[in-house]
Structures are given as C-alpha cells and as structure tokens.
Amino acid sequence: MKIKEIQIKNFRNYRHLNLKLNENFNVFFGRNGSGKTNILEAISMLISGKSFRTSKDKDVLNFDANAYEIDALIERQGLEKDYNLLYERDKKKKIQVNLSNVSTLRELRRESPLVVFIPEDMKIVKEGPSLRRKYLDEAISNLDLIYRYNLNKYNKILKEKNELLKVRNRNLNERLLFEAYNIQLASLGSYIVMGRKKYIDTLNEEIKDVHLNISDGDEIIYIKYESPLEQYNDLKEIENYMLEGLRKALDRDLFVKYSTYGPHRDDLEIFVNDRELKVFGSQGQQRSAIISMKIVEINLIEKYRNIRPILLLDDVFSELDSYRRKKLIDSISGIQSFITMAEKMYLEDFKNANSNIYLVENNGVKQLNGGNNDREQ
Numbered sequence: 473m474k475i476k477e478i479q480i481k482n483f484r485n486y487r488h489l490n491l492k493l494n495e496n497f498n499v500f501f502g503r504n505g506s507g508k509t510n511i512l513e514a515i516s517m518l519i520s521g522k523s524f525r526t527s528k529d530k531d532v533l534n535f536d537a538n539a540y541e542i543d544a545l546i547e548r549q550g551l552e553k554d555y556n557l558l559y560e561r562d563k564k565k566k567i568q569v570n571l572s573n574v575s576t577l578r579e580l581r582r583e584s585p586l587v588v589f590i591p592e593d594m595k596i597v598k599e600g601p602s603l604r605r606k607y608l609d610e611a612i613s614n615l616d617l618i619y620r621y622n623l624n625k626y627n628k629i630l631k632e633k634n635e636l637l638k639v640r641n642r643n644l645n646e647r648l649l650f651e652a653y654n655i656q657l658a659s660l661g662s663y664i665v666m667g668r669k670k671y672i673d674t675l676n677e678e679i680k681d682v683h684l685n686i687s688d689g690d691e692i693i694y695i696k697y698e699s700p701l702e703q704y705n706d707l708k709e710i711e712n713y714m715l716e717g718l719r720k721a722l723d724r725d726l727f728v729k730y731s732t733y734g735p736h737r738d739d740l741e742i743f744v745n746d747r748e749l750k751v752f753g754s755q756g757q758q759r760s761a762i763i764s765m766k767i768v769e770i771n772l773i774e775k776y777r778n779i780r781p782i783l784l785l786d787d788v789f790s791e792l793d794s795y796r797r798k799k800l801i802d803s804i805s806g807i808q809s810f811i812t813m814a815e816k817m818y819l820e821d822f823k824n825a826n827s828n829i830y831l832v833e834n835n836g837v838k839q840l841n842g843g844n845n846d847r848e849q
Contacts, residue, residue, distance in 0.1 A: 473584060473780055474808045475515065476552070478544040482537035483517075484510035485835045494828035497801075499811045501819060501840075502832030508812035509590075511837070512784045515810060518542045518557045519586045519782055521567060521577040529559045546584070549779065555584075578617055585614045585773050585781035589766050589788050597750050597758045601698075601739035608740060611769045612671045615776055619667045626660040629653060630731060637729045647722070654718040657734055662711035664735045665701050672697040672740070675768055682771075683744075683764040686799045691744045693761055698739040755791045763788065767803050783809040789818045797821050 480489040485507045491498075500508040513523050513532070523532065533540055539560040546553050559565035567574040574580050596607050613620040633653040636646075672695055683693040700717060704710045714734065721733035742749040742761055749761055766783075773781045783804060788811065789797055801821055813819070819829060829840045 473549075473782060474547045475782065476545045476547055478515065478518075478542065480511070480514050480540075480542055482534040482540040483514050483542060484532050484534060486510065486514075487534055487537075487835075489837060491830075491837065493808075494826065495808055496805065497809050497811060497822055497825055497827035498830070499813065499819065499822055499827055500830045500832050500837070501813055501816060504814050506832045507835060508814075508832045509786050511832075512588075512786055512810050512812060514542050515544075515782065516586060516588060516784060518544055518555055518567070519580070519584045521557075521565075521574070521580045524588055524590055524592075524784075529565050530561060533559075533561065548584070578620060581613065581620070582617055585777065585779060586784070587614070587766055587769050587773070587781050588784045588786075589763065590784075590786045593762050593766075594755075594758060596762055597742060597753070601737075604740040605736075605738055607765070608668055608671065611675075611765075611772075612667050614769065614773050614781070615671075616667060619663070622660050622663045626657060626664060626735070629656050629660070630734070630736060633657070634730050637725055637731065650722055651719075654715060654722075657731075658711050658715035658718060661714050661735045662701075662707055665699055665710050665714070665738075666707050668697060668699070668735070668738065669702055669705075674772065675765070678768045678771060679764050682767050682803070683761065685803065686760050686764055686767075686796055687757075688795055688799075691757065691760070692746075693764060694743045694746075695765075696741040696743065698741060699735065700733075701735075756793065756796070759788075759791050760796055763800055767800075770804070770807055780807055783807050785809060785811045787812055787814070789813050789821070790815070794821075801825060 474495045475493050477490070477492045480486050489511075491511075500511055502508050509525075513525055516522065516524050517532070526532065539558065541559075542557045544555045546555055553570050556568045557565060567580060569583060574583070593607070595603050609620070609623055613623075633650070636649065636653075675695055679693055679695070683691055701710050701713055704713060717733045721731070725731050725733075744753055744757055744761060747753070749758055753761070770781055770783060773779065788800070792800065797818065798821065805825070822829065827841070831838045831840050
C-alpha cells in the first residue's frame, strides 16, 4: 500500500499543501513546532479515521476555517484509489474511497492498515497498564477486525455495569442484573483474552530476531502477558473461568463501586536480558524495544493480511545511536514511511536510501532533493 500524493486544506497550520510522495521514505525535517507532525497527523486522519493527538475534529481546523479536507491517491495491490476526508465544523466528518462513503472505522481499518510510532509511545514502557493494553489492542485489531468489534462491545457493557455499581438500588433483582452483565462480559472477554494470548505468543516468536538485529546482538527481549486467565488455552474454558471470577469479585466490586476483574485489568511486562525494561532499561533501550514491537506489527500485517501498512514515525531517531538508526532504516526499507526529525545530522542516514527529504518551515514544505511539491501560499 502506497500513498502517491496527498493534498491538505485548512488542517492545523496548513491552508493548502500538495505533496507528491516517495514510495519508500518521506522524511520531514524542521524545527520543533514547524508543523512536521501535523502532516503525519493528517495522514493518520485519512487512513485510520482518527488522530493520534486529539479526539476532537475541530481541534485540527486551521485558525478561523470552518472546514478541513484531505485528499490522497493511494495504490493498493496494484489498484489506485481516491481517498477523501471532509470535516465541516459542528458536523460529522465524512470519508470516501472512490466516492463511496466509508461508514465505519472498522471498514477503513480493513481497507488501509496503519502503524504509528509517536514519542508518547514511550509511555507504553514507563507508565500504567492502560497504555500497554491500548498498544496490544491496536496491534491485534490490525490483524483481527472482529477483535475490535468485540472489544468495543465489551467496553460498552463494562461501562453500563460500572454505572450500576455506582448507583445500585439495593434490591433483590440487582444481583440478577449483574449476572446478566457478567455472562455477556465473560463471552466477549474470553475472545479478548484469547486474542491477546495468541498475539503475545506470536510476538515473542517474531521479536527475538528483530530486536537482536536492532541491538547488535546484545539484547534478548521477551514480553509477558499478565492475566489471571493466561494459563488457559481453550476459548470455552477461558469463558467459564472468567464468569466464575466475575461472580467471585461481585462483593468487592459493590464495595469499591467498579468492576475489578476482567481483561480491562490485564497488563504486559517487557524484559530485556531477563531484567524488567521499565525499571532497568535506558532511554535508548526502551525506545529500541518499542521500535522492535512496531516492526513486528508491520511484519505480521504483511504476513497474515498480504498487505504492507503505512508507517508513521514521529521523532523516532532521538536517543538512538548510529547503529540502531541504520538497522531501523534497513528493517523498514520497502515500507512506505513518513518520518519526522528536528536534528539535521540524521538526514545523513538517508543519503543512500530511496527517499524524499522535505524542509518544513514557515507553514510550508519544500523538497530538498528534487521533485515538485507545493509550498504553502
């Protein structure tokens, strides 16, 4: 899958921008705050239907504009398709592929997988379990579209149960209602647990060699899935034990007023050379681990879906030594990548690569190594 050209109107700091893109590396260089990440965000909005920075479409409107629009010509498995996203203030955004409306993000995800690395992804290692679950759920959803559907249903039912736990009526029918919720949560949750187990097993099979390559053979990485149900391998068995756990947790849930048991409490632990990365890893090691996880995500999409995703890398090169930068570039060569950087010295890493290098400044973009791209007017 390749984006051949993209046109951006009234998005963030860009009133009008047209870019003809390289099928391999597209590198955006400029000072912090110049608008490099805004280009990646526009691509994310068009390809996935959502931003990696905000949940509100109005936040990305250019100054006093009342609408923004993103158009792109995308080649997928030898066929060219026109993508269009239009958002008008106070209206729902509309996405079309070849003039046909895309009704759900699930449909868009099926059409065009996307893998993203942003600086906030470092929090996957450093901060709480919710970010690690989010990473895991996004990675699985790129491979299994039913997983996202079941996860959304699970979260909806969980929210309803938690609301009831907060405002319980203390009547005899209450426990029957909780039982109905728990049966649904166990049915959906078992699929989530099984999906996570399978993905982590596959991730560990694939990531060892990827990370050894990135780390010059110095680091062996291992990811551990933390769930009270991770030892079970049969879907029905997981469902039965989950339902039992939900029932046992009810008195505790009633006391604390939220649901304390289920896959929404799962976590991951990341180890490098048998030491917990969160505690003992350097900044460079932590960044390398996340990069390796993203590379495996790309490889699995290509392996199981027979399509190469689009890759967005925002400020990924900082805190990587020259060896790790070179190995990263080698690992993603052939994947259309959009890369931002503020340090000019990193441009040297691409001097022998098939790449377009862009200077981003003064609300415009100029290609430095040839080409014919429009500058902001």
